[in-house]
Amino acid sequence: VSIRLFFAHSPSRSPLMASAHILSVADESPTAWPYAFDERDRLQRSAHLDRFGVHTYTDDPSSADVILFVENCNTTRHFWEARQHPVYQAHRDRCFLFSRNDLPIPFLPGIYASIPRRWYDPTRMRSGFYLDVFDKDFIHEAPPDLNRKYLYSFIGQLSTDPIRAALADLSHPDQFVFDTSSYWPYADLPDTTRLALETQYTEVAAHSRFVLCPRGLGVSSIRLFEMMRMGRPPVIISDEWVPPEGPDWDTFCLRVPERHIDRIPMLLEARADEAVNMGRAARAAWEDWFSPETTFHRVVEWCLDLRSTVPTSKWTTSLRVAQQLTDPTSLRSFLRTTADHVAHRLRPVTPS
Numbered sequence: 478v479s480i481r482l483f484f485a486h487s488p489s490r491s492p493l494m495a496s497a498h499i500l501s502v503a504d505e506s507p508t509a510w511p512y513a514f515d516e517r518d519r520l521q522r523s524a525h526l527d528r529f530g531v532h533t534y535t536d537d538p539s540s541a542d543v544i545l546f547v548e549n550c551n552t553t554r555h556f557w558e559a560r561q562h563p564v565y566q567a568h569r570d571r572c573f574l575f576s577r578n579d580l581p582i583p584f585l586p587g588i589y590a591s592i593p594r595r596w597y598d599p600t601r602m603r604s605g606f607y608l609d610v611f612d613k614d615f616i617h618e619a620p621p622d623l624n625r626k627y628l629y630s631f632i633g634q635l636s637t638d639p640i641r642a643a644l645a646d647l648s649h650p651d652q653f654v655f656d657t658s659s660y661w662p663y664a665d666l667p668d669t670t671r672l673a674l675e676t677q678y679t680e681v682a683a684h685s686r687f688v689l690c691p692r693g694l695g696v697s698s699i700r701l702f703e704m705m706r707m708g709r710p711p712v713i714i715s716d717e718w719v720p721p722e723g724p725d726w727d728t729f730c731l732r733v734p735e736r737h738i739d740r741i742p743m744l745l746e747a748r749a750d751e752a753v754n755m756g757r758a759a760r761a762a763w764e765d766w767f768s769p770e771t772t773f774h775r776v777v778e779w780c781l782d783l784r785s786t787v788p789t790s791k792w793t794t795s796l797r798v799a800q801q802l803t804d805p806t807s808l809r810s811f812l813r814t815t816a817d818h819v820a821h822r823l824r825p826v827t828p829s
Contacts, residue, residue: 496533497777498541499524501548502558510550516577517547519608523773532777538564543780546585547575547608553815556584570787573780577607579695580810582802586787588779591695593717596804600786603779604719607699611769615675616703618760619683621753627653629712629745630681631689632674633700634658640691640714640735649742653681654689679707686752687712687731687745702767705729708760710752712745714738723766723775729758 499521503513524534535541546559555574559565565572565585574587581589583596588605597604610616630653635641644654655677663671682688682704690701692715704711711730720726731748733741766775802808 494531494533495542495777495781496535496540497524497543497545497773497780498535498538498564499545499547500538500564502546502550502554502562503548505562506554506558512549514549516549516575516608519611519769520545520547520575520773520776522611523608523769523771526769527773528770529774532774534773538568541568541571543777543784544568544572545575545587545776545780546572549577552576552578552580552582552584552810556582557815559585571784573783575605575608575776577605577609579693580806581695582807582811586783588776591697592719593696594719595717596800596807597719600788601783603783604697604721605776606697606702606721606767608772610699610702610706610767611772613703615679616706617679619679619707619709621708621757623683625684625686625752627651627681627685628749629687629689629741630654630685631691632657632678632681634661634693637693638691640738641693643738644689644691646739647741649746652742653685655681682707682709685709686749689714689741691715692718701730702763705759705763705767708756710755710759712741714741721766722779724762725758726762729755729762 499517501514501517503510503517506513521534538544544564546555546562546565548555548559555576555578559572559574572585574583574585574589576587577590579591581592583589583592583598583602586601588603590605590607592602592604628649628651631644632653632655633641635645635656636658645656647654657674660666660670660674663674666674688700688704688709688711690698690704690711690713692698696715696717696719698713698715701711701713713730713732714735716735731744733744737744765771802811
């Protein structure tokens, strides 16, 4: 017999103690894809490292208060495979999705790392983050008193979005901007080249007062959370990005409107003396909200809040998704990945 305690009534309440089951659609998928279980495994690991000790992990979805599909795949699999998964079919009202997809379409309620503001619905979703920051060993806390020879820096692909391309036009004697587009895809690089790029990335960031974090293919950027882990204040350049709930973002990051990219050198010069304290606050926020020891608790809390607000009508969800599919970028992404999904299912099985 289990006894559950609840807070007094308020607009957004969750149980004091809850259990969560974490899985992936890859368990039941008829097709394989690279790194299918990486994200699931990271959140499961966070559950075992949890420092809060409030919520628990369970292997039994039928007893869970929250069921989390944690995926490293495209938005079509979220629609076709998650919704057809036997666990979702049996426990729909407790199921949520954790997705890092750059172009998400929220067919399921849940946590989305890169949901554009125009499609953000707080009754069905929370803005999220990137679990693979956990496993990037080259990302580590940099001493706050390290010599900062750069006012700001950026190392990454400038070709993924016009906002990034505009960074090439910035000019300041103490800037470091390096385009890595010619090194893409990184996974195909020789180990020595990839290691050199990773070393450069962290060393330059460590010696920067601020690190530019423009949007890429999606409205968010993984480097935002990498810089928080390093203890460097991120400069967010993405009008459509929605900050995840919880941290006091104004204490450790700067947001520059996309139309004001050319003002970045002047804006950062005016705030240069604040960089060290902002970096300390960024590191503290990462430890409290996005580290392996805190992620499980925070994600379960977000999902418990959503349980009280998610619309029960399938038509409501369908209407909101249909609205997003009027956006050409979303529609192209959905049609392309749907075609790939259907092709995989129709492909004949080769006898072993």
